[in-house]
Amino acid sequence: RVIAIDALASRKMERVNSTIQISTAGISPGGGVGNKRKALNKDYLGVDVIAIGVPTVVDAATLTSDVLDLAIDNLISQSNEGENFYNMLKQLKEDEKYHLIKESLDPYDKNLIVTPKDIDETIENLSIIISEGLNRSLHPGRITN
Structure with missing residues (x-):
């Protein structure tokens, strides 16, 4: 099983940095910003994929x-x-x-990609939230700080 984590492009400003999306459909890196790459999904990798995505950007x-x-x-x-x-x-x-x-x-040629100015702090906080969630789900008997 693969757990893939990626930033997402949102179609609503209100969703940026406010949700964490979890899916078993896989993930398409760069798809939201027109930078298509091979999808990380069961068809391509041959194993189940759990995708975790956080909308961190919107286009102009x-x-x-x-x-x-x-x-x-x-x-x-x-x-x-x-x-x-x-x-x-x-x-x-x-x-x-x-x-x-x-x-x-x-x-x-100005359809820019925009992210909030506090993105570094937000990513740090989100990484802690996601890693704690993964640790607790993968190691349920272990207590983390």
Whole structure:
């Protein structure tokens, strides 16, 4: 059995550094940022794979989409002028809005990958949480500090 741990790209800013995902489907390193590599899964490795992933980054289009949602909500609550326009923007489906923003950024080749500024401290804390969880599940009789 293989336990693979990787950073993930999130499609929502609120998920960054706030969840730990566990799956038996394996993991595709670099898949979330367009840097595809061989998947680490049972088909490729021939053994069961437990994947542990933590969303630590978002792309610029995701960040822009989330900020736009907040700005639209703020504009709707503050003003009656332009309400129809703001509501029209609000009704765009998530995928439509994301692809519109991504297409707008593509000509400038600016679809950057963004991570919070406290990422080093967060990764240190998450590594302790994940390692303690693994130690307790793999060695249930052993007490750790």
